[in-house]
Amino acid sequence: MDEKAEYTIAGRGATEAKVRVTVPPAEVKTRLDAIYRRYAAEVSIPGFRRGRIPRHLLDSRFGREVFLAETREELEREHLPAALSELALRPVSPPTIEVVSFDESEPFVFEASFAILPEIESVDYRDLEVSVKPVEPVSDEDIERTLEGVRAEFAVLAEKEGDTVSDGDIVRVRENDHEWDTRVDSENPITRFLIGAKVGSDVDIEAELTDGRKIKTQLHVLGLREVVLPEVDDELAKDAGFESLDALKADIRVKIDEDRAERHRRLVEGKLVDALIERTDIPLPDRFVEDLTEEELSRMKESLARPDSEMPFEEYLAQREIDEDKLREEIRESVSRRLRRELILRRIAQDAGIEIGDEELERIATKDAESIGEDPIRFIARLKAEDRWDDYRFSKTNERVFDLLLESATVKEE
Structure with a gap:
């Protein structure tokens, strides 16, 4: 029977682990022979056919250490993932490899150290007590503010009396054959040139944008515009898809109430998590936290550096x-x-046996898709194509976990 590689845990702490891999001599020799054959087939040396070049000539040309190093690297690449899989370890940092012993006639032994997330034995999640602000009831003022947004959605631009452009005005301009409306802003590098211009005049623009681009053009002022808001009445409601203003107001009230209830639930969930974190000792691997921190900071810098x-x-x-x-x-x-x-x-999900299989998850996804008017097949396909299927499963599992927490939790109003 062929001797197999051995994988053992050489050390394990809360956030660090070390595995030891022992590769038998026969496998080391087989891999080293294969590397020599590969070089012999690829190298051209006068007087020797490809694949027939003696080892001592390859050693003299490349150095024996090259072949030994490639053997080590290939065996490490092959056996470390296998060891992690067999030992059920999931590194969250790049492994640091240390060669313990290596010789072509002896076992190849190496160790890999890396950060891991801690194993939480249990979580005391029952009888939590949190305090949150109560859900704010929907007032008439809330509905009126929302109606103003509906008015703005159906607003139109109309001609405005006047012949001189002021800061904050909406102006109709033309550049060559292109016409558009723009709001004048004294802080805008382009529209600030329009302040004080007369309707019917031409305004020369010469500016430098924040991204360094230079603009030189001429705008013709066609006229002034103003936003005209519709009246709050049944006609506005019909434009918004409702039979009457009362029906529109009722829908607004329901949606505000649902939104506040959802935000209140998220607030309660956040408080419950904070309480759990407070009562559960969870050490974290410093290297992993630092890596994630720097990645997030870099993403923020890149986002703020974009032109938009x-x-x-x-x-x-x-x-x-x-x-x-x-x-x-x-x-x-x-x-x-x-x-x-x-x-x-x-x-908590593991302890409580909360698990959602693929078939059940697809049923849940189908309902979610239908609730937003999307085709379920496309909805599910997009989640999978964007590699968000497992995240979606995790979020739905968490919903059930929070339901479990709420069963025994005491939620007080501040």
């Missing part, structure tokens, strides 16, 4: 009156809380 960003990174820091180190600390705390939240919820 509202402000650059430095302005964002100045607006919040913090420096980059303070922001990094905020991100680190957020990352740590997110990791602890995920570990706790997964542990």
Whole structure:
């Protein structure tokens, strides 16, 4: 019987682990022979056919250590994933490999150290007590504010009396054959040139945009515009798809109430998670947290550096009156809380036997898709194509976990 590689856990802490891999000598020799054959088939040396080049000539040309190093690397690449799979370990940091012993006639032994997420043995999730603000009832003022948004949605632009452009005006302009409406802003590098211009005049524009592009053109002022809002009446309701103003108001009330109930539920869930984190000791691997922190900070910088960003990174820091180190600390705390939240919820789901299989998940996804008027097949296909199927499963599992928490929790109103 062929001797097989051995995989053992050489050390394990709460957030660090080390595995030892022992590859038998026969496999080391087989792999080294294969590498020599590959080189012999690819290298051209006068007087020797490809594939027939003696080892000592290959050693003299490339150095024996090249072949030994490739043997080690190939065996590490093959056996480390196999060891992790067999030992049920999931690294969350790149492994650090240390060669214990290597010789072509002896077993190849190496160890790999890496960070892991902690195993939570159990979570005391019963009888939690949290305090939150009560759901705010929907007032007439809330409905009126929403109706203003509906009015704005059906507003139209109309001619405005006047012949001089002022800051904040909406102006109809023309550039060559292209016409459009624009709002004048004294802080805008282009429209600020329109302030004080007369209707019917031409305005020369010469400006530099925030991204460094230079603009030189001429705009013809066609006229002034103003936003005309419709009356709040049955006609507006019909434009919005309702039979009457009362029906529109009733729908607004229901939607505001549902939205506030959902936000209240999320607030309660957040408080429950905070309470669980407070009562559960969960150490986290420093390397993993730091890596995630730097990744998130880099994504934020890249986002704020895009041309369509509202402000650059430095302005964002100045607006919040913090420096980059303070922001990094905020991100680190957020990352740590997110990791602890995920570990706790997964542990509770396992302990409570909460599991959603693919068939049940597809039924849930079908209902979700139908509720938003989307084709279920496309909805499910998109989740899978975007590699979000498991995240979707996790979110639906968490909903059931929170239902379980709420069964025994005491939620007080502040």
